Amino acid sequence: MFYCGLLLLKMEKILVFVSTLDGKTTKWDSPLVRSWSSPEDQAYFSRLWKESELAVIGRSTFEADPIKPAKGQHIVVMTRNAHKYAGKEAGGQIEFTDESPKQLVKRFEQLNKPRMLIAGGAHLATSFLQGGLIDELWLTIEPKIFGSGNGLVARDKLDIQLKLISCEKLNDAGTILAKYAVVK
Numbered sequence: 001m002f003y004c005g006l007l008l009l010k011m012e013k014i015l016v017f018v019s020t021l022d023g024k025t026t027k028w029d030s031p032l033v034r035s036w037s038s039p040e041d042q043a044y045f046s047r048l049w050k051e052s053e054l055a056v057i058g059r060s061t062f063e064a065d066p067i068k069p070a071k072g073q074h075i076v077v078m079t080r081n082a083h084k085y086a087g088k089e090a091g092g093q094i095e096f097t098d099e100s101p102k103q104l105v106k107r108f109e110q111l112n113k114p115r116m117l118i119a120g121g122a123h124l125a126t127s128f129l130q131g132g133l134i135d136e137l138w139l140t141i142e143p144k145i146f147g148s149g150n151g152l153v154a155r156d157k158l159d160i161q162l163k164l165i166s167c168e169k170l171n172d173a174g175t176i177l178a179k180y181a182v183v184k
Protein backbone atom coordinates (compact mmCIF):
# COMPACT_ATOMS: atom_id res chain seq x y z
CA MET A 1 0.00 0.00 0.00
CA PHE A 2 1.27 3.45 -0.86
CA TYR A 3 0.92 6.46 1.36
CA CYS A 4 1.22 9.66 -0.56
CA GLY A 5 1.57 12.58 1.85
CA LEU A 6 1.65 16.25 0.82
CA LEU A 7 4.13 18.51 2.57
CA LEU A 8 2.50 21.92 2.88
CA LEU A 9 4.86 24.81 3.55
CA LYS A 10 3.64 27.67 5.69
CA MET A 11 2.57 30.59 3.52
CA GLU A 12 3.61 33.95 4.96
CA LYS A 13 0.78 36.49 4.90
CA ILE A 14 2.24 39.98 4.81
CA LEU A 15 0.10 43.09 5.17
CA VAL A 16 1.76 46.13 3.60
CA PHE A 17 0.84 49.79 3.97
CA VAL A 18 2.25 53.30 3.85
CA SER A 19 0.79 55.66 6.42
CA THR A 20 1.32 59.11 7.92
CA LEU A 21 2.31 59.78 11.52
CA ASP A 22 -1.38 60.20 12.34
CA GLY A 23 -2.19 56.81 10.79
CA LYS A 24 -3.74 58.01 7.53
CA THR A 25 -3.38 55.80 4.46
CA THR A 26 -5.06 58.27 2.11
CA LYS A 27 -4.65 62.04 1.91
CA TRP A 28 -8.12 63.40 2.76
CA ASP A 29 -10.48 61.99 0.10
CA SER A 30 -7.87 61.34 -2.58
CA PRO A 31 -7.21 57.69 -3.47
CA LEU A 32 -3.81 58.48 -5.04
CA VAL A 33 -1.22 57.25 -2.54
CA ARG A 34 1.70 57.92 -4.87
CA SER A 35 0.92 61.66 -4.79
CA TRP A 36 2.25 61.86 -1.21
CA SER A 37 4.39 58.78 -0.45
CA SER A 38 8.14 59.40 -0.66
CA PRO A 39 10.23 58.33 -3.68
CA GLU A 40 12.08 55.94 -1.35
CA ASP A 41 8.85 54.23 -0.29
CA GLN A 42 7.71 54.05 -3.90
CA ALA A 43 11.00 52.41 -4.93
CA TYR A 44 10.78 49.91 -2.05
CA PHE A 45 7.11 49.12 -2.79
CA SER A 46 7.79 48.74 -6.50
CA ARG A 47 10.54 46.17 -5.76
CA LEU A 48 8.32 44.34 -3.29
CA TRP A 49 5.40 44.32 -5.72
CA LYS A 50 7.50 42.96 -8.59
CA GLU A 51 8.94 40.15 -6.48
CA SER A 52 5.55 39.15 -5.04
CA GLU A 53 4.23 36.18 -6.94
CA LEU A 54 0.86 36.52 -5.22
CA ALA A 55 -0.85 39.76 -4.16
CA VAL A 56 -4.34 40.42 -2.82
CA ILE A 57 -6.18 43.76 -2.85
CA GLY A 58 -9.67 45.03 -2.14
CA ARG A 59 -11.98 46.18 -4.90
CA SER A 60 -11.74 49.85 -3.87
CA THR A 61 -7.94 49.73 -3.98
CA PHE A 62 -8.13 48.15 -7.44
CA GLU A 63 -10.42 50.92 -8.64
CA ALA A 64 -8.36 53.66 -6.97
CA ASP A 65 -5.27 52.97 -9.04
CA PRO A 66 -5.67 50.25 -11.67
CA ILE A 67 -2.65 48.02 -11.41
CA LYS A 68 -0.61 46.21 -13.98
CA PRO A 69 0.52 42.73 -12.95
CA ALA A 70 4.27 42.14 -12.95
CA LYS A 71 5.70 39.24 -14.95
CA GLY A 72 4.51 35.93 -13.52
CA GLN A 73 2.43 37.65 -10.84
CA HIS A 74 -1.07 36.60 -9.80
CA ILE A 75 -3.29 39.34 -8.36
CA VAL A 76 -6.48 38.58 -6.52
CA VAL A 77 -9.07 41.35 -6.25
CA MET A 78 -11.62 40.67 -3.56
CA THR A 79 -15.16 41.76 -4.39
CA ARG A 80 -18.62 40.46 -3.68
CA ASN A 81 -19.51 41.28 -7.32
CA ALA A 82 -16.86 39.34 -9.23
CA HIS A 83 -19.16 39.02 -12.29
CA LYS A 84 -18.89 42.79 -12.89
CA TYR A 85 -15.22 42.48 -13.82
CA ALA A 86 -15.47 40.02 -16.72
CA GLY A 87 -12.89 41.01 -19.34
CA LYS A 88 -10.55 42.72 -16.87
CA GLU A 89 -8.50 39.62 -16.04
CA ALA A 90 -5.34 40.74 -17.91
CA GLY A 91 -4.79 37.37 -19.57
CA GLY A 92 -5.64 35.46 -16.38
CA GLN A 93 -3.17 37.36 -14.16
CA ILE A 94 -5.92 39.23 -12.32
CA GLU A 95 -8.60 37.19 -10.61
CA PHE A 96 -11.81 38.59 -9.10
CA THR A 97 -13.25 36.54 -6.28
CA ASP A 98 -15.99 36.61 -3.66
CA GLU A 99 -14.25 34.05 -1.46
CA SER A 100 -13.72 34.94 2.20
CA PRO A 101 -10.17 35.78 3.34
CA LYS A 102 -10.05 32.39 5.11
CA GLN A 103 -11.07 30.48 1.97
CA LEU A 104 -8.55 32.43 -0.09
CA VAL A 105 -5.68 31.73 2.30
CA LYS A 106 -6.58 28.02 2.43
CA ARG A 107 -6.69 27.76 -1.38
CA PHE A 108 -3.26 29.31 -1.88
CA GLU A 109 -1.74 27.39 1.05
CA GLN A 110 -2.85 24.21 -0.68
CA LEU A 111 -1.06 25.43 -3.82
CA ASN A 112 2.09 25.75 -1.70
CA LYS A 113 2.56 29.46 -2.35
CA PRO A 114 5.38 30.79 -0.16
CA ARG A 115 3.97 34.26 0.40
CA MET A 116 0.77 36.28 0.04
CA LEU A 117 1.10 40.07 -0.04
CA ILE A 118 -2.06 41.78 1.23
CA ALA A 119 -1.80 45.31 -0.13
CA GLY A 120 -4.90 46.99 1.30
CA GLY A 121 -7.04 48.87 1.72
CA ALA A 122 -8.34 49.32 5.20
CA HIS A 123 -11.49 47.19 4.84
CA LEU A 124 -9.58 44.24 3.48
CA ALA A 125 -6.87 44.62 6.14
CA THR A 126 -9.55 44.60 8.84
CA SER A 127 -11.10 41.37 7.51
CA PHE A 128 -7.75 39.58 7.37
CA LEU A 129 -6.77 40.82 10.85
CA GLN A 130 -10.14 39.83 12.32
CA GLY A 131 -9.66 36.36 10.86
CA GLY A 132 -6.22 36.03 12.48
CA LEU A 133 -4.78 35.66 8.97
CA ILE A 134 -1.88 38.16 9.02
CA ASP A 135 1.63 37.09 10.05
CA GLU A 136 3.47 40.38 9.54
CA LEU A 137 2.73 44.07 8.95
CA TRP A 138 5.29 45.96 6.87
CA LEU A 139 4.49 49.58 7.50
CA THR A 140 6.13 52.61 5.93
CA ILE A 141 5.60 55.68 8.10
CA GLU A 142 5.87 59.00 6.30
CA PRO A 143 6.64 62.01 8.53
CA LYS A 144 3.40 63.77 7.57
CA ILE A 145 0.11 64.56 9.26
CA PHE A 146 -3.10 64.76 7.19
CA GLY A 147 -5.76 64.91 9.89
CA SER A 148 -8.36 63.41 7.60
CA GLY A 149 -8.30 60.31 5.39
CA ASN A 150 -8.64 56.52 5.61
CA GLY A 151 -7.05 54.73 8.54
CA LEU A 152 -4.95 51.61 8.46
CA VAL A 153 -8.02 49.62 9.41
CA ALA A 154 -11.74 50.29 9.21
CA ARG A 155 -13.51 51.58 12.31
CA ASP A 156 -14.12 48.39 14.17
CA LYS A 157 -13.15 46.86 17.48
CA LEU A 158 -9.82 45.09 17.08
CA ASP A 159 -7.23 43.99 19.63
CA ILE A 160 -4.09 42.97 17.75
CA GLN A 161 -0.71 42.74 19.48
CA LEU A 162 2.38 43.19 17.33
CA LYS A 163 6.13 42.96 17.95
CA LEU A 164 8.76 44.97 16.09
CA ILE A 165 11.02 42.82 13.90
CA SER A 166 13.08 45.56 12.22
CA CYS A 167 13.14 49.27 11.61
CA GLU A 168 14.91 51.13 8.81
CA LYS A 169 15.23 54.83 8.02
CA LEU A 170 14.67 55.27 4.28
CA ASN A 171 15.62 58.94 3.76
CA ASP A 172 16.79 62.17 5.42
CA ALA A 173 13.25 63.31 6.13
CA GLY A 174 12.88 60.25 8.36
CA THR A 175 10.55 57.96 6.42
CA ILE A 176 10.61 54.74 8.45
CA LEU A 177 10.03 51.20 7.25
CA ALA A 178 8.94 49.20 10.30
CA LYS A 179 8.27 45.48 10.10
CA TYR A 180 6.11 43.91 12.81
CA ALA A 181 5.10 40.34 13.57
CA VAL A 182 1.55 39.72 14.72
CA VAL A 183 1.69 38.04 18.12
CA LYS A 184 -0.70 35.06 18.02
Ligand SMILES: NC(=O)c1ccc[n+]([C@@H]2O[C@H](COP(=O)([O-])OP(=O)(O)OC[C@H]3O[C@@H](n4cnc5c(N)ncnc54)[C@H](OP(=O)(O)O)[C@@H]3O)[C@@H](O)[C@H]2O)c1
Pocket residue numbers: 016017018019024025026030031032033057058059060061062064065078079080081099100101119120121122123124125127150
Ligand atom coordinates in the same frame (compact mmCIF):
# COMPACT_ATOMS: atom_id res chain seq x y z
N1 LIG B 1 -1.62 53.89 1.90
C1 LIG B 1 -1.65 52.64 1.50
O1 LIG B 1 -0.70 51.88 1.68
C2 LIG B 1 -2.88 52.11 0.78
C3 LIG B 1 -2.90 50.77 0.39
C4 LIG B 1 -4.04 50.31 -0.26
C5 LIG B 1 -5.11 51.14 -0.50
N2 LIG B 1 -5.05 52.43 -0.09
C6 LIG B 1 -6.18 53.34 -0.35
O2 LIG B 1 -7.31 52.86 0.39
C7 LIG B 1 -8.49 53.14 -0.32
C8 LIG B 1 -9.32 51.88 -0.42
O3 LIG B 1 -9.47 51.27 0.85
P1 LIG B 1 -10.91 50.80 1.38
O4 LIG B 1 -10.75 50.37 2.78
O5 LIG B 1 -11.90 51.87 1.07
O6 LIG B 1 -11.28 49.58 0.43
P2 LIG B 1 -10.57 48.16 0.12
O7 LIG B 1 -10.24 47.49 1.40
O8 LIG B 1 -9.51 48.35 -0.91
O9 LIG B 1 -11.76 47.40 -0.62
C9 LIG B 1 -12.95 47.09 0.06
C10 LIG B 1 -13.84 46.28 -0.85
O10 LIG B 1 -13.26 44.99 -1.03
C11 LIG B 1 -14.31 44.06 -1.26
N3 LIG B 1 -14.25 42.91 -0.35
C12 LIG B 1 -14.46 41.63 -0.70
N4 LIG B 1 -14.35 40.82 0.33
C13 LIG B 1 -14.06 41.58 1.38
C14 LIG B 1 -13.84 41.28 2.72
N5 LIG B 1 -13.87 40.03 3.21
N6 LIG B 1 -13.55 42.29 3.55
C15 LIG B 1 -13.49 43.57 3.10
N7 LIG B 1 -13.69 43.89 1.79
C16 LIG B 1 -13.99 42.91 0.94
C17 LIG B 1 -15.62 44.83 -1.15
O11 LIG B 1 -15.89 45.21 -2.48
P3 LIG B 1 -17.33 45.07 -3.18
O12 LIG B 1 -18.08 46.27 -2.72
O13 LIG B 1 -17.03 45.08 -4.63
O14 LIG B 1 -17.92 43.80 -2.70
C18 LIG B 1 -15.24 46.04 -0.33
O15 LIG B 1 -16.10 47.13 -0.56
C19 LIG B 1 -8.09 53.70 -1.67
O16 LIG B 1 -8.23 55.10 -1.66
C20 LIG B 1 -6.62 53.34 -1.79
O17 LIG B 1 -5.89 54.26 -2.53
C21 LIG B 1 -3.96 52.94 0.55
